[in-house]
Amino acid sequence: MLLAIDAGNTNVVFALVEGRAIKARWRIATDPRRTADEYAVWLSQLLHLAGYDRHVVTGVIVATVVPRALHNLQVLAEKYFGGPALIAGKPPVDWGMAIDVDEPASLGADRAVNTIAAHALYPGDLIVIDFGTATTFDLSDYRGAYKGGIIAPGINLSLDALVTAAAKLPRIAIEAPASTSVIGRNTVDQMHIGIYWGYIAMIEGLVARMKTEVGRPVTVIATGGLATLFEQHTTVFDHIEPDLTIQGLAMMWERAHM
Known part of the structure; x- marks a missing residue:
């Protein structure tokens, strides 16, 4: 194995x-x-x-x-x-795809592996959103070439910064608010709304802008442990693949031993 x-x-x-x-x-x-x-x-x-x-x-x-x-x-x-x-990324398991950005060597291994796996699973232009320490948005075209993306603070990182910088704010769990209202009636509810609905608004807004720039149909794939947390309140994801990076590594291993 x-x-x-x-x-x-x-x-x-x-x-x-x-x-x-x-x-x-x-x-x-x-x-x-x-x-x-x-x-x-x-x-x-x-x-x-x-x-x-x-x-x-x-x-x-x-x-x-x-x-x-x-x-x-x-x-x-x-x-x-x-x-x-x-x-991953070093012989004999080079990426095997074009990296069409200004600084190809700066592309994170996880993002490259996610792109490889996504294109093995789905056709066409793709956006892969990975919810990790940072939340990354990676665009690849229908030929499988990596075209660029976005790096945003991860939701845990955002919450840590908020709680650390504001002395009176409590530490809260990251979870969907009990209500879909975006007008909080107390401090904790307001924090949940800001973190959760604010993050969804960021995701939806950035994906919409990326799709507009591409100008063609784009499939959106979410990965990372927190992807399922947002799935219930947004339709922006077409597919959720929690183990995309591991799947990509398995594919790269297979390619190196063909």
Whole structure:
């Protein structure tokens, strides 16, 4: 089986993949100081709880936007899983698509992998919205070329900034307001409205502007853990693919071994 690792700014996601079927997934807080041995102890226990031995892993592929975390993940693969990890974006797993932006090297690995997976799943022009530490909007055309996008603060980051900067505001859970009214009658309701409906307004507004610029039909795909939170109150998403990055890594592994 393949161990696909997506190292983001907030969490590192480990997924056990057979073919393109995700058999198990786990996440741990991102910490570049975490050693390969620490990863191995944690991961071995979780594999055991899921009914697997670590020897079922026959290959490792990594996508990371945290360069300092990469070394220990590479050591993990070599020391505990029998061989070097493939690194998304580096030979022999180059992106395999045109990156039509001013600074191609600055494109985050997760965003590139999402684009690859999205085009394998859906035809035409695509917008992929990934709800992570940042919320990213990525546009690719019908040929599969990456054309650019948007980076906005993630909803958790926005809430943290609000609570940190305003001494009297309480920390609240990120959830849909109980009412669809956008006129709050107390502080907590007003915060829920501002965070939740404000975020939906941003999503809908930016997608509308992107579609206008493209001038052709565009399919919108949402990914990331918070995508389902917004689905119930907006029609902007055509599809939700929670595991798009892991699916893309599995596809890249397959391509490297064809």
